[in-house]
Amino acid sequence: MTADWPVAEIDEVRRMRVLAAAIPGVSYAEEHFDASFDRVWEYIGDMERSMPALVRLFREFRIVEREGEQLRARAVGWVGNRGTFDVVLRSGWCLMQDRFAVGGFAAVPEGEGTRVAACGGPRVPGGKAIGLLYGGDRGARRILRRLRSNLA
């Protein structure tokens, strides 16, 4: 009797809303882009190029291990600080974290364009207060502005 029951579909942007709501203090934003999903994801998915361009904390972001959709990346900041990020990367979905920070992107086709979500923030006790101190969702909105500019 259960073969044809309707099933709720949760797309990648909805998944990112769930994670952003669950991690205290992360900055979150989503917007529509006129660019196609393929164009958007070709850019974001090339993380060694896109992460330093979108996330100003990174001077360099290098993939050092790759096993399926599980990646490990070494990031270097502008004052020489370094971090090792565990990354999950698949079509329309990118999530990364090191000891102190978490962030990610999600994208789904929307009409002729794409809906893109970005989130990021500290991964430490008191993350919520730190997130507010750094302007709440403004950080994620700035990242999406850079993405729009870089896709133009």
Next chain:
Amino acid sequence: MGDASRDPDEIADLVRSAQHGDAIAMNALLDRLTPYVGRLCGPIALQDSADAAQEALISVFQNLKALNEPAALYGWVRRIAVREAVRVAQRSARARPAELAELPAPGSPELAADIRDVLDRLSPEHRAILVLREIEGLDEKDAAQLLHISPGAAKSRLSRARSSFRKAWSS
């Protein structure tokens, strides 16, 4: 139900890591829970099922620290998902014109072409009891407890829901 991704030790590790703020573990848990929540919310919230599943998953992950026993994860998630699906479906029904919000609809289920048509003719509460019995295999007592209704009310709702299906299938 019995998929390999429900290895109890693996699930317990993921729950504990996610409870400590590990986003990669949350992601893995989300991979496992999303299809389950989708199967519960789909037949209850129908056109609003994506919203219901999203709300349910937000509630699950925001309250994950309250889950003391990882082995109880799926039962706990089921309770939250069914509750959210009924709430979202009721909210949506209230927002629609009154004649469409009268559930079960007065129309004849004999005209139903498929399962979705039959579900459309039932109230969210009737759909919830049907899901718990037919998809989740709960007995009437457990289903009634989860829905915070009396066993008599559960029996009556189930009988009405099944009757709609019988009429639809035999038409």
